[in-house]
Amino acid sequence: MREIALHMADIAENSLAAGAARIKLSVMIDRAADRLTTAVEDNGCGMDADTLYRCTDPFMTTRTARRVGLGIALFKLSAEQSGGSFTIRSEQGRGTRAEAAYIISGIDRAPLGSIADTMAA
Numbered sequence: 001m002r003e004i005a006l007h008m009a010d011i012a013e014n015s016l017a018a019g020a021a022r023i024k025l026s027v028m029i030d031r032a033a034d035r036l037t038t039a040v041e042d043n044g045c046g047m048d049a050d051t052l053y054r055c056t057d058p059f060m061t062t063r064t065a066r067r068v069g070l071g072i073a074l075f076k077l078s079a080e081q082s083g084g085s086f087t088i089r090s091e092q093g094r095g096t097r098a099e100a101a102y103i104i105s106g107i108d109r110a111p112l113g114s115i116a117d118t119m120a121a
Helices: 002-017 049-054 070-081 115-120
Strands: 023-030 035-042 085-091 095-103
Touching (some): 002 070, 002 095, 070 085
Antiparallel strands (some): 085 095
C-alpha cells in the first residue's frame, strides 16, 4: 500500500505544479471483484492532446531540471504488473484524472498490508 500511496503523492505533486486549487485522491477496495482502484483528480491547467498522448513515456517531461519523468510511467507500470489497468484523461483548462486499478491477488502487486485493520480504524 505504501508504494501505491507514493505513486498517488507524486501525481498530486504534479497537480500542484499544474496550478490545481483542488486535488481529489480516492482509494476504493472491492474484494468481491478482487480490485483496488486509486484515482487522483485535479482542476489544474490540464494537458493538450500531444502531451496527454506522451505523458506515460518515461523519457517525456515538462520539467527543465531533468530530462525524464518517471512518475506517471511508474504508476501505470505498477497497475499493469498486477494485471490491472491505468487510464489518464485531461483537458486543457479543466484538469486531469489519473486512475490505476490493481488486481488485489495479482502476484506482482505491491503488498497492501492489513487492509482489514485500516478499514476498522
